[in-house]
Amino acid sequence: MNMAVIGMIAGMALGFAGYFGGFGAFLLVAALGAVGFLVGRFLEGDLDVGDLFRPRGDRRG
Template identity: 45%
Template sequence: MSPTVVGLFTGLLLGIAWVVGGFYAFVGTAVLGAIGFLVGKVVAGEIDLTPYLGGGSRRSR
């Protein structure tokens, strides 16, 4: 699926969340969507978190 289509569906879902649940539901949906996006990038291997989690600083003896 192209990024344009994914963006379209994301915008539609955020709009529905805003209409149905109000502004805070919109913000909550946007935050959870961003977290899901980052988790997907980590799982796909496009983002490496080892420098931030301390895994890259270990040395073998």
């Protein structure tokens, strides 16, 4: 599945949450989506947990 389809699905999920559940549900779905994204990147090996807590100047690039 390409990134455009994934983005479309995420946008639709946020839209439904905002419409049916209000702004609080919209924020909850967005936050859980971000957490899921980070966990997925970590499990694939694309993300090092230390990168999230290091200052910008110390990051490898």
